[in-house]
Every structure is written in C-alpha cells, then in structure tokens.
Amino acid sequence: MTLLSTRGLSKSFAGLRAVHEVDFDLPEGEVRALIGPNGAGKTTFVGLLCGRIAPSSGQVFFDGREISHLPAHRRIGLGMAYTFQITSVFARLSLFENVALAARRRLHGAAAVEAEVMSALAKVGLTEAPERAAGDLSYGHQRLLEIAMGLVQAPRLLILDEPTQGLSDAEIAGFKALVRELSATTTILLIEHNMSVVMEVADRVTVLNFGEILAEGTPAEMHANADVQAAYLGTG
Numbered sequence: 682m683t684l685l686s687t688r689g690l691s692k693s694f695a696g697l698r699a700v701h702e703v704d705f706d707l708p709e710g711e712v713r714a715l716i717g718p719n720g721a722g723k724t725t726f727v728g729l730l731c732g733r734i735a736p737s738s739g740q741v742f743f744d745g746r747e748i749s750h751l752p753a754h755r756r757i758g759l760g761m762a763y764t765f766q767i768t769s770v771f772a773r774l775s776l777f778e779n780v781a782l783a784a785r786r787r788l789h790g791a792a793a794v795e796a797e798v799m800s801a802l803a804k805v806g807l808t809e810a811p812e813r814a815a816g817d818l819s820y821g822h823q824r825l826l827e828i829a830m831g832l833v834q835a836p837r838l839l840i841l842d843e844p845t846q847g848l849s850d851a852e853i854a855g856f857k858a859l860v861r862e863l864s865a866t867t868t869i870l871l872i873e874h875n876m877s878v879v880m881e882v883a884d885r886v887t888v889l890n891f892g893e894i895l896a897e898g899t900p901a902e903m904h905a906n907a908d909v910q911a912a913y914l915g916t917g
C-alpha cells in the first residue's frame with residue numbers, strides 16, 4: 682500500500698522553482714532516503730509534505746486522503762512525525778519534559794506518559810540523565826532528542842531531515858541500528874548526506890536535483906548512476 686504520495690507538487694519562491702512537478706510514492710514499510718546536492722529542494726519538499734510550507738500547486742496524499750492544505754498539526758494527528766535540520770527542542774526544559782510534551786498529544790495519564798517517554802529516550806540512547814536541560818546537550822544529541830520526540834508519537838511515517846549531522850561515528854552506528862529496528866513498524870523518509878547511512882539503511886533512494894526527481898532506485902543503483910554522479914559533481 683502507498684502511504685504517502687505527491688502529484689505535480691511544486692513550490693516556487695519569487696520565481697525560483699525550489700520543487701517542481703514532483704510525483705512521488707512511498708509504500709508503507711519502506712525506508713526511503715531523499716538525497717541530492719545542496720539546494721536541490723529536499724527540505725522544501727519535506728516542508729510541503731509536513732504542512733510547514735504551502736504548495737504553489739500540486740497535491741499531497743497520506744493514507745489515501747488528500748492533505749495538500751491540511752495544517753501541520755492535523756497531519757501529525759494522522760500519524761506523520763518529523764524532525765528538522767534546525768532543532769526544535771525547548772532548551773530550558775529537561776530531556777524528559779521535551780519528550781513528554783510530544784507524548785501528551787497521544788497519551789493521557791502520568792504513568793503511561795512516563796513509560797513511553799523513557800522507552801523513546803532509551804531507543805535513541807539518551808536515558809543517562811533525563812532531568813538535565815535539553816539546551817546542555819550537544820547539537821547531535823539534540824537531534825537524537827528530536828527523534829525521541831517523534832517516536833513517542835508512535836507515527837506511521839517518520840520524516841528525518843539530516844538526523845546524523847553532528848553525530849560521532851559511534852553514534853551514527855547507533856542511529857543505523859535504530860532505523861533498522863524502527864523500520865519493522867514505521868515507514869521512514871530520511872534526508873541524508875552521509876552516504877554510508879544511505880547505503881546501509883535505505884530500501885530505496887530518491888534523488889532530487891533542481892527541484893525535480895532525477896532518479897530513483899536501490900542504493901546500489903543510485904551509487905552507480907551516471908546522472909546522479911554528474912549532479913553531485915555539479916555538471917548535471
């Protein structure tokens with residue numbers, strides 16, 4: 682079943698075509714990587730999916746329903762969760778409270794919230810001191826905290842924008858294991874610059890270039906694709 686799709690999805694900023702006529706399909710259960718050179722339109726595209734950015738034209742469908750103009754919070758209610766390149770944690774709140782705020786969208790009762798918050802923190806490896814302020818975490822760990830905030834909502838679709846930025850090699854290895862574990866229950870769309878992550882965790886890869894889909898296929902196919910290589914070298 683297709684969980685998420687777009688048809689003719691476009692967004693222009695003052696004449697600049699950031700996303701242009703994109704037809705995209707993401708089957709339920711897949712881990713999909715979205716890659717492309719800087720400025721290719723990846724963040725704009727996921728902003729359109731999440732409802733952070735309004736489309737210039739085209740449609741977005743989730744679970745068979747058109748959501749093109751649904752506000753972001755309603756899309757979260759349907760089962761979409763996302764983390765962005767710019768961290769959105771509340772710096773003065775504790776790790777626990779940050780995740781609890783997200784958990785309370787779905788759960789009622791302190792015991793249920795606490796259990797789910799601790800489980801989400803454990804999945805991303807942040808259980809050591811849940812009472813410390815989120816603002817004291819490194820940038821990379823704030824990204825992991827955001828993933829915990831997404832996970833606690835038990836989403837059907839988890840969208841992650843550059844989740845491994847700022848993580849150490851050991852933490853990246855932990856992230857790969859986490860994605861593999863989550864993929865049993867959650868569809869994942871991942872914007873990722875780290876090719877080892879893409880090669881190891883993605884079922885399929887969509888390559889954006891100049892706001893359009895340049896190619897789509899398995900990680901190995903995309904790695905070997907001459908058009909994709911040219912786009913990364915800036916000659917495509």
Ligand SMILES: Nc1ncnc2c1ncn2[C@@H]1O[C@H](COP(=O)(O)OP(=O)(O)OP(=O)(O)O)[C@@H](O)[C@H]1O
Pocket residue numbers: 694697698699717718719720721722723724725726
């Ligand atoms: N709010 C905005 N106003 C004007 N132009 C924008 C805006 N947001 C994005 N753009 C432009 O749209 C194009 C696509 O940007 P976008 O951030 O989506 O690319 P990206 O693939 O996510 O890049 P990166 O890998 O560098 O994050 C770029 O040319 C960018 O400058």
